[in-house]
Amino acid sequence: MKGYCGKILKVDLTNKTCTDVYIADEIYENFLSGAGLAAWWCYRNIPAECDPMGPDNVLCITSGLLTSTGSCITGRWMVVTKSPSTGGIGEANCGGTFAPFIKACGYDIIAFHGASDTPVYLYCDNNGPVIKDASHLWGQDAAVAERMMVEENTIPGKKVPQACTIGWAGENKSWMAGVCNDNGRIAARQGVGGVMGSKMLKGLCFAGTKPVSGENPAEIRRLSKMCASRVNKAFMPPEIPTGLLNVAKFLPEMQLSPDGIMTGVLMGTWGTCGSSQFAGQTGEAPVKNWGGSQKEDFHIKALSRTDGSKTLRLQTNRYYCYSCVYGCGGELDISKIRFNDEGYSRVHKPEYETQWVFTGFLLNDDNDSMLYINEYANRAGIDTISLGGTVGMAIEAYENGLLKEEDIGFPLSWGDADSIVRLVKMIVHREGIGDILADGTKRAVEILGPEFAKYAVQGGGMEPPMHDSRPDPQQATLYAIDATPSRHTSGGSLYYGCMHLWKKVTWAPPAVLVGGKGGEWEISDEEALKVLACAYFKRIVDGVGGCYFGFLLGTGIYPIFEWTEAATGWGATPDDLMWIGKRIYTLRHMFNIKQGLDPWYSRPHPRMVGEPPLKVGKVAGKTVPIDAKIMRVWKNCGFDEKTGYPLPETVEELNLNYFLDSPIENFIKEVPCNG
Amino acid sequence: MKVEFHGPGVCDFSKMNPDGTIDVPEGTTVKQFIKIVKLPIIWTKVFPFLVNYEKVPLNTVLKDGDIVSAFSPSGGG
Numbered sequence: 001m002k003g004y005c006g007k008i009l010k011v012d013l014t015n016k017t018c019t020d021v022y023i024a025d026e027i028y029e030n031f032l033s034g035a036g037l038a039a040w041w042c043y044r045n046i047p048a049e050c051d052p053m054g055p056d057n058v059l060c061i062t063s064g065l066l067t068s069t070g071s072c073i074t075g076r077w078m079v080v081t082k083s084p085s086t087g088g089i090g091e092a093n094c095g096g097t098f099a100p101f102i103k104a105c106g107y108d109i110i111a112f113h114g115a116s117d118t119p120v121y122l123y124c125d126n127n128g129p130v131i132k133d134a135s136h137l138w139g140q141d142a143a144v145a146e147r148m149m150v151e152e153n154t155i156p157g158k159k160v161p162q163a164c165t166i167g168w169a170g171e172n173k174s175w176m177a178g179v180c181n182d183n184g185r186i187a188a189r190q191g192v193g194g195v196m197g198s199k200m201l202k203g204l205c206f207a208g209t210k211p212v213s214g215e216n217p218a219e220i221r222r223l224s225k226m227c228a229s230r231v232n233k234a235f236m237p238p239e240i241p242t243g244l245l246n247v248a249k250f251l252p253e254m255q256l257s258p259d260g261i262m263t264g265v266l267m268g269t270w271g272t273c274g275s276s277q278f279a280g281q282t283g284e285a286p287v288k289n290w291g292g293s294q295k296e297d298f299h300i301k302a303l304s305r306t307d308g309s310k311t312l313r314l315q316t317n318r319y320y321c322y323s324c325v326y327g328c329g330g331e332l333d334i335s336k337i338r339f340n341d342e343g344y345s346r347v348h349k350p351e352y353e354t355q356w357v358f359t360g361f362l363l364n365d366d367n368d369s370m371l372y373i374n375e376y377a378n379r380a381g382i383d384t385i386s387l388g389g390t391v392g393m394a395i396e397a398y399e400n401g402l403l404k405e406e407d408i409g410f411p412l413s414w415g416d417a418d419s420i421v422r423l424v425k426m427i428v429h430r431e432g433i434g435d436i437l438a439d440g441t442k443r444a445v446e447i448l449g450p451e452f453a454k455y456a457v458q459g460g461g462m463e464p465p466m467h468d469s470r471p472d473p474q475q476a477t478l479y480a481i482d483a484t485p486s487r488h489t490s491g492g493s494l495y496y497g498c499m500h501l502w503k504k505v506t507w508a509p510p511a512v513l514v515g516g517k518g519g520e521w522e523i524s525d526e527e528a529l530k531v532l533a534c535a536y537f538k539r540i541v542d543g544v545g546g547c548y549f550g551f552l553l554g555t556g557i558y559p560i561f562e563w564t565e566a567a568t569g570w571g572a573t574p575d576d577l578m579w580i581g582k583r584i585y586t587l588r589h590m591f592n593i594k595q596g597l598d599p600w601y602s603r604p605h606p607r608m609v610g611e612p613p614l615k616v617g618k619v620a621g622k623t624v625p626i627d628a629k630i631m632r633v634w635k636n637c638g639f640d641e642k643t644g645y646p647l648p649e650t651v652e653e654l655n656l657n658y659f660l661d662s663p664i665e666n667f668i669k670e671v672p673c674n675g
Numbered sequence: 676m677k678v679e680f681h682g683p684g685v686c687d688f689s690k691m692n693p694d695g696t697i698d699v700p701e702g703t704t705v706k707q708f709i710k711i712v713k714l715p716i717i718w719t720k721v722f723p724f725l726v727n728y729e730k731v732p733l734n735t736v737l738k739d740g741d742i743v744s745a746f747s748p749s750g751g752g
Contacts (some may be wrong), residue, residue, distance in 0.1 A: 512695030
């Protein structure tokens with residue numbers, strides 16, 4: 001076995017049938033598994049310019065090629081579909097414990113076609129799939145629905161099933177909805193949960209026990225031991241307060257020589273929320289809907305009141321995702337916080353994104369409100385990045401007279417925790433103005449009017465994460481040039497410095513010093529290649545089920561290339577695998593073009609690139625030469641420099657004509673199964 | 676001999692070669708290396724500090740090709 005199962009489960013929700021689809025090895029050899037295989041499946045099966053909320057859209061839920069082979073930090077599951085928010089390829093991924101259960105049922109992907117007219121969920125075990133009624137689950141939040149689904153499918157003495165579900169936001173077809181597992185861990189971005197809701201698919205519950213292995217299990221284990229050992233030795237006691245990072249406020253902007261394991265140690269010690277104060281002080285975190293600065297708008301006392309250390313005081317335990325050796329997850333007891341009328345108690349620790357977007361980004365110094373929204377959004381199954389960004393747009397529109405109290409039902413203002421919580425609930429449940437805002441900022445501009453565009457900070461329809469792109473032109477460029485735009489997990493200059501790709505990939509330029517006034521600002525082929533190395537590598541990581549925090553460790557410690565070779569036995573070098581990354585990268589762009597998108601659609605909002613530059617704070621005076629950066633990247637990946645369309649010779653060189661235009665029967669064999 | 680170094684922005688990188696290494700004399704100890712790159716010694720006490728991804732005493736003599744890694748604060752998530 002080469003790590004993958006060689007099979008997709010195709011579920012026709014309209015006709016309630018299931019089909020085993022056997023996939024030719026050459027597809028895996030050219031697109032990997034996971035999100036790469038799913039992108040190929042979506043390209044082949046989603047018609048041009050289809051309605052993302054209609055039955056013609058296809059929703060793929062997939063695990064990675066390396067998941068369950070014995071490699072570590074490779075337990076992500078991915079959701080791939082056509083996104084309602086961007087109109088292009090939609091992709092979100094998530095940790096937790098669900099990913100291995102997909103392969104344990106014998107499938108690499110579960111692909112949902114059509115749409116049901118009543119609520120359903122899919123159950124699957126070693127005996128095959130069954131489409132079950134979900135009427136009793138519809139209306140439940142994601143955590144409750146998951147528990148109910150698991151309980152009703154648990155057989156005493158047998159392996160306990162695992163499930164993923166949508167929450168209220170997905171049922172309401174919100175363009176910001178995600179898909180959850182493990183009581184609220186969420187594959188959040190690009191409205192993938194809204195697509196699932198449009199198919200009236202509440203969830204998946206899996207209980208298979210089929211074995212998975214790679215070609216060389218001993219080598220996979222050896223590499224995993226090395227990885228785990230090195231991560232464990234970089235451990236920092238969690239008693240160390242996050243306040244130590246306050247040293248950042250005394251530091252000028254400067255360069256550093258990163259070792260991924262040393263930057264990544266933060267994640268294992270505190271989880272991601274621990275770096276919020278640091279991010280606020282260094283200019284890493286955008287403030288006041290990208291229009292303000294920490295120095296001027298969110299002073300140090302407010303910052304301290306919402307520092308991650310306040311959140312970590314409530315932590316009761318840490319936890320690990322499947323196959324992880326980091327353990328960035330944690331549970332909190334929030335039973336005594338304000339706002340918590342529902343009595344939520346043990347909940348997930350917020351990620352950095354949530355910690356910041358509902359505090360500093362909205363000038364809100366009430367940490368309790370952020371903690372409450374975190375849990376409410378997890379149960380609702382909604383993306384907190386897009387949610388916070390949309391709330392920011394609404395507040396700024398209100399401040400500038402575009403929205404009135406009568407439009408909302410109450411006044412809005414920066415930092416008003418009560419009104420922020422109320423607005424969040426309206427968005428989740430599509431009440432009042434929340435019905436418009438539930439589909440994000442870009443859609444809101446289309447409905448409310450172009451005068452809102454100034455405050456609708458988005459790129460390609462996606463609200464950007466809490467990583468300011470103005471001090472990092474590499475990150476700004478990656479926000480723009482990926483087919484899933486405005487995603488910090490594709491990389492940036494710090495991430496590239498951590499990855500150490502140049503030690504394995506012959507064409508990847510070295511970046512031993514990053515930040516400060518480094519080369520990132522230059523318009524050059526070398527800088528463009530760094531951006532592309534990040535983009536292609538991310539395609540590999542998402543093909544094998546890897547984790548963003550894993551690839552930050554660097555390719556020496558997180559041996560994705562070696563694991564993949566040990567699992568598949570393909571004889572593929574790192575350069576060969578990066579070529580596959582390029583093929584997937586190009587395919588995803590071709591998907592977007594097929595769906596009618598102009599490649600320039602994902603140019604970031606002017607605020608994201610400093611047009612005009614801020615006047616105060618750590619990122620004052622910075623404007624990213626984004627158009628020149630984008631064009632240089634396109635030139636270096638074989639796209640037309642001006643239009644962003646892949647050149648015919650690039651498509652030919654990547655053999656994409658063959659894989660995308662040949663009869664699909666050349667690559668698959670369908671066998672009906674009991675549904 | 677050449678030692679690969681990774682450290683925070685408080686360090687002096689002026690002696691760093693384009694390949695990320697620093698030239699130091701044979702027999703240089705970890706403690707001496709810390710002084711060469713001007714890394715505050717407290718940094719190695721509070722935060723993780725590794726040589727070849729192992730914790731080592733400060734009197735350890737470095738070898739050609741060793742990798743010295745000091746904690747770098749960063750945001751993420």
